[in-house]
Amino acid sequence: MNTCAASHAITAQNLSKAYGPIRAVRNIDLAVEYGRFLALLGPSGCGKTTVLRMLAGLERPDTGVVRIGDRLVSDAQVFAPPESRRIGMVFQDYALFPHMTVQENTAFGLNGDARRERERIHDVLSLVGLEGVKDRMPHELSGGQQQRVALARALAPKPDLILLDEPFSNLDAALRGRVRQDIRHILRTAGVTAIFVTHDQEEALSLADEIAVMIDGQMIQTDRPERLYRRPGSHQVATFLGDANFLPGQAAGDVVECELGRLPILEPLEGEVEIMFRPEDLLLKADDQGPGEIIERTYFGHDQMLIIRMDSATILKSRLVGCCQGLHPGQRVQVRIDTPIMAYPTRYGCPVV
Numbered sequence: 001m002n003t004c005a006a007s008h009a010i011t012a013q014n015l016s017k018a019y020g021p022i023r024a025v026r027n028i029d030l031a032v033e034y035g036r037f038l039a040l041l042g043p044s045g046c047g048k049t050t051v052l053r054m055l056a057g058l059e060r061p062d063t064g065v066v067r068i069g070d071r072l073v074s075d076a077q078v079f080a081p082p083e084s085r086r087i088g089m090v091f092q093d094y095a096l097f098p099h100m101t102v103q104e105n106t107a108f109g110l111n112g113d114a115r116r117e118r119e120r121i122h123d124v125l126s127l128v129g130l131e132g133v134k135d136r137m138p139h140e141l142s143g144g145q146q147q148r149v150a151l152a153r154a155l156a157p158k159p160d161l162i163l164l165d166e167p168f169s170n171l172d173a174a175l176r177g178r179v180r181q182d183i184r185h186i187l188r189t190a191g192v193t194a195i196f197v198t199h200d201q202e203e204a205l206s207l208a209d210e211i212a213v214m215i216d217g218q219m220i221q222t223d224r225p226e227r228l229y230r231r232p233g234s235h236q237v238a239t240f241l242g243d244a245n246f247l248p249g250q251a252a253g254d255v256v257e258c259e260l261g262r263l264p265i266l267e268p269l270e271g272e273v274e275i276m277f278r279p280e281d282l283l284l285k286a287d288d289q290g291p292g293e294i295i296e297r298t299y300f301g302h303d304q305m306l307i308i309r310m311d312s313a314t315i316l317k318s319r320l321v322g323c324c325q326g327l328h329p330g331q332r333v334q335v336r337i338d339t340p341i342m343a344y345p346t347r348y349g350c351p352v353v
């Protein structure tokens, strides 16, 4: 047996899965360090659930290798069954047994000594804050509580890894934020490694240590949340991670010349580029002689989004925190960017080597 300590709780290399002509997952790689959370973020149908099912052993990959710690669990010859992988799963619909109490649901995956089992259930129900409702049936619980029962059941056998498939999608918006912070706290306290699937950018950005963006069966970028948001590797990732402004420009090393002037860029390029900046990067100042006009304002309470039409007909978005400082539709403005921005090579552009 290989006894060297692996730094990753799970690794997968070159995983692929097709269903007939549908190439659901194509050659993906992932690695999650012990105790860290990875989010698989992508639109519906991009292959997220299929990846989780292959990691859990519920689906056999067409190609690729999966290791849990230093155990090989899946390759061309080996295919360890789900029950031997020490993985806990939490599904979108929680899949609780309706005729069992909270306590019985939690005990479902345990099959050890009765006294130790009771202790473990007590511990795990305390961890998820459900000790007081342990004798209730699932229908007597709120959505958030049902979610925590599902988590308790997955954690009870002390798995090496927890996989969560769209765990918050059945909760209404008001509850979702609260429940996801609770779940993050519970998972951190338990010290487990987790991979969770979501199509919600905010959820991925606020919960994960790393995010892997999946589109059309492929993983197109994996990075820390801040980096992915500030330095998306492509136009496609930038728009998927939030609002973005794009403009054509001409790069010369670490600066770009564009309609808004000469701006520093984050990664050096030469030639034709497309620049990207977030609405919150675009600063506005009311000025009756300014080159743009506010044509729309949407107020969200914590911030507001302003749409600006430049005299050149370019449309820009600006997000402002706080009061509107006289910035309302019809007002002409000056626009400015103070932070280095991203740029992508277009047909005649290229990275500086």
Ligand SMILES: Nc1ncnc2c1ncn2[C@@H]1O[C@H](COP(=O)(O)OP(=O)(O)O)[C@@H](O)[C@H]1O
Binding pocket: 019, 022, 024, 042, 043, 044, 045, 046, 047, 048, 049, 050, 051
């Ligand atoms: N058992 C299956 N049989 C046939 N096609 C499937 C099966 N499971 C998933 N697919 C297809 O594979 C693609 C990826 O599905 P899935 O992994 O469920 O995506 P996601 O979880 O990102 O929504 C979709 O086109 C889906 O229709």
Ligand SMILES: [Mg+2]
Binding pocket: 048, 049, 050, 165
């Ligand atoms: Mg899915």
